[in-house]
């Protein structure tokens with residue numbers, strides 16, 4: 001967590017992104033570390049946690065981080081939490097909370113609140129189109145013998 005927090009400070013001082021840092025640990029060793037890079041890379045998904053997960057997967061040459069733990073300087077936002085579940089990390093440690101992040105202008109808490117609402121009550125319109133056509137790829141996937149599942 002010391003390293004994750006140090007990265008969050010580096011992020012602020014370097015001007016490369018928001019005040020967030022994260023590290024991925026396996027068997028007690030740091031295998032990947034990152035700070036937020038949203039504004040310096042024009043990538044709204046370049047949260048510290050996402051960048052660290054991408055790097056860890058590259059290092060381990062895998063799309064699943066089972067056996068790894070994530071240390072993040074702030075409670076993960078819903079996007080990062082989704083990535084954490086998809087990556088199958090074992091555990092998450094965090095320092096600042098989403099309420100702390102909200103206080104300095106980061107939307108993590110707002111997105112959590114949106115997710116608690118029924119789709120019809122959310123700020124973001126989400127409209128279904130062409131479900132029958134889209135199902136074709138799902139059917140093909142289900143029938144595919146040599147697929148790589150995740």
Ligand SMILES: Nc1ccnc(=O)[nH]1
Pocket residue numbers: 018020021035036046047048049074075076077080101106108
């Ligand atoms: N928890 C976080 C919120 C926003 N940006 C980040 O990199 N991390």
